[in-house]
Amino acid sequence: MNESDSILIIDDEVQIRRLLEISLTSNGYKTFFASDGKEGLTSAATHHPSLIILDLGLPDIDGLDLLVKLREWYTKPIIILTVRNSEDDIIHALDQGANDYLTKPFRSGELLARVRTAIRLNTAKTDNPVLEFGSLSIDLVSHVVRRNDEIIKLTATEFSLLSLLAKNQGRVLTHQFLLKEIWGYSYLEQTQYLRVFIAQLRKKIEENPSKPELLITESGIGYRFGF
């Protein structure tokens, strides 16, 4: 973790801001706060934070609109905070460039893990052609996947799906995004393809396919490579 990593929190709830401040500063992050959308935009422009935590329910502006405005120039990670049962908003936010989401109430451990992942993904050097996850390794150049040095045979599509998820390790990718990237625009509604290939991949790469640890389902939203 970089000492200088700073985080801007845009949330109108004082208690949530206090809580985030304590969890984040005690883990070495620098924090800034904004209690509404307008202040958030100004603060983001002034401080250039390494990451923004954005609550979708703001008093002055729709959080999704603010997200779009921020994304016009802000390229670093944005994590959104929402209430439960708002899959549509989450999917929309992820499609609009949010990197991750958390539903309130959340556990601080979860929040810190997401923050770390988002910052790491943003700064990680992607020149290493071999991704390693414990006993599993994915060679992006030679398209070879190994577990415990044993080669796992994957089809071309299976490999594309796995490497796409693995490259974004820890980040949730929406159904639509995955379908578009792997199969193309005409397959946006064909979620059964995704289901088939995820099920096949789990059988091949998970230690226990019925208790997946790598390919995690995000209910109604998408999948996350969860190592």
Place this chain on the structure above:
Amino acid sequence: MKYLKREEKIPYPIITSSINQYLIVVIVIALTALFCRPLSTQQGYYIVSFILLFVVSVMAVFLGIGPILIASTLSSLVWNFLFIPPHYKFHIERTEDKLMFVSFFFIALINGVLTNRIRRQEALALEREERTNAIFELTRELSNASGINEILDVAFRDVKKYFDAASICILKEKDNSVEILARKGNGKDLSRIDFKVAEWVFRNSMRAGRFADFYNDASLTYYPMTGKRISPGVLAIEFEKPLSAEDEVFWIGYLTQISNAMEREMLSELALKARLLDESDKLYKTLFTMISHEFRIPIATIMGASDTLLISNTSEYNRTELFNEIFKASARLNHLVENLLNMSRLESGKISVHPDWCDVNDLLNKVARVLKNELERFNLKSSIPAEMPFVKLDFGLMEQVIYNLFLNACQYTATGSDINFEAYYHEGYIVIIVADNGPGFPPAMLDKVFNKFFRVDSQKTGGLGLGLSIVKGLVEAHKGRVIVENQKEGGARFTISIPTEIPDMNKISLEK
């Protein structure tokens, strides 16, 4: 209208006899006279009188009283003029012929009038009987009808049958004015309803509108519907012609029956409303008692634990314990709020189902993952066929369903019990079964399991009793069904079946 239509055939008031009947009389008598001319030269003119009398009698059966009077007069004159000597003169020479002529006239007259009257009375009796039957039939049908629309269906069908009414509309009082409750017939009549007249009729309990004494420039006739305890409203009807006095009596009898049925319906509606109000009042009280009770315990825990942490020097071990208690209490509060929110979303119909292809294995794994800590103490077994197809469900909502069923099993069965999850596809339905080998439900309470705020043991604190009603609500939002039963071998068993399609796997190109 049916009765008026018959009046044309069976005229009782003289004025209703048409000009045609007089023509018929003249023609029939002329023809008879022509036919009798050759006969009278052979058989004598007395025989002609019998034939003429017979003809008049026969005509009396079919024709009105006016034509019959003319027929009697005309036939006696014709007999005199053409047959009694001297011919072609009204003069009668012989005294017995004079007597004969007078008696012929009276016999023809009396015979005709009497025949006509008997027939008329018979027709009246028949008509009365038919009307009594009609009223009886209406009463029977109305008492079988349930709901205002059904009553109106019956009323309109019968009104159309007996009175030639094109449309009928029932209006009901609302906020010092009248509004349309239901209507039958052609739609354009809606614009013709004069609410001012209807209101006047409702207030004054007098008929008004077309053919009535008041507001007779209106296009419909408005009748007040009066009941014993409440006034159901106003009935507007479109008659082609004014009703005869007898039809009016018949119609009023009819209207009374319809009014009574409407009153009955409205009273039972009022009673139902009162009962619902009473029930919702009771529900409110239960809700408030339960919420305050259920919320107080975790809140007390959080307040007490944090207060202790703030003011006293506790050992590191105790501090951790207190933090744990705070965490557990807030998780419990969170669960309560989630359930209340879900319930209110379900009740207000704000939950929208987005079915998408689902891998049931994935669904089970997801819930098992979320409930990892709770399920640790139990023995979760699953049975999903290897060739289980994908099914169309809303993953997020079904996750809550399975979550609630598992949590329910965890809360009400002893540690170490079995929780069985089974899923299969059968003829257009995805069937999901969650069963445990715990104590099951008391048989008498099985049908209340899905009720809001139902808990088997109300003493035991364990939530608001919303979990299972949320399960039912969410399954029904999927157009599915959930049933609960106690298994023979013990334990509760929930069976969910939801209609679903399955993908055509042949269309998915799987490269090898």
